[in-house]
Amino acid sequence: MRARSKNSQRESQQGTQDVATREQLLIAAGELMAERGVSDVSLSDIAIKSGLNSALVKYYFGNKAGLMIALLRKVLGPAMLQLHHLSGMKLPPEEKLRIHISGMVMIYFQYPYINRLMHQLLSDEPDTFGSLIAQEFSAPVAAVQKHILDEGFAAGTFRKIDPLLFYFHIVGACDQLFFGRYQLEHVFGIKAINNQLKSQFIDHLYSVVLDGISATSKEP
Incomplete structure (x- = not known):
């Protein structure tokens, strides 16, 4: 014993x-x-x-790629869990939208290497990591976005929106801001994204998206 x-x-x-x-x-x-x-x-x-x-x-x-995938799971795991809880929260769809956009930007802000790391893995081994990244990280985001859009449409708050176009609008905007650090510096003279710029970007992206999908807005 x-x-x-x-x-x-x-x-x-x-x-x-x-x-x-x-x-x-x-x-x-x-x-x-x-x-x-x-x-x-x-x-x-x-x-x-x-x-x-x-x-x-x-x-x-x-190998090193295995470490990088583990790093993605470590830093994005809590965010994926929060994203799952967001769907079931008893909140107006426009408030859920703001929480989602804020959460997306915060992840990029806290872990500025995340988007570069995903791009690197997808570029180096697309067949290995393409489906893995899509299933573990991208698909849950797209599913929650669709849920928010459906809730907003059912409530008469949002007009009918294509979830595919919506996904690339939100993710693309966040990705480009934090990936385009050279444009920030050489075009706008900004060397680093600080809390003020982060907050301004959240407010801007939310207002532009909400105005665009509002049931009172005109379809393009």
Whole structure:
């Protein structure tokens, strides 16, 4: 019994250590991408940043791409859960729309490397990561957006809107602002997106979208 208890304790300690090591590697990768404004960081850089051996990436994640997918799940997981809860909330559809747009922009603002990382994975291995990213991250967003649009139409608040066009309007606007940092700097003289610009963008995008889909607006 004592031997079994000691084995269980060792396994528990090892499990805790494994979780901590995985987390350390993920945090290091995310911080490097945020600091450098890029999505492609080397295993050696991740090892230096984390203070761990780069071989641990293969041990815990299989390869660097596996680590990057795990990072996406780590940072987007809570947002996906909140998105799911949004559908069932007893709120007017226009308020749900504002919460959704605000949440989308906040994710990009908090984790500015997310869009670059997705683009990188899709560019490097589209057949491997295309369906995975679509099913885990894009499809849930599109489903909630459609739910909000359907609720708004049923309530007489929104006119009938194509959910496909709506999806690319919202996601594309967020993606372009945070992906287009060179346009921000060289066209508008803005080197970084701060809280003020983030809030202004949320207000602008929400008002433009709401005006466009309102039941009182004219169809194009």
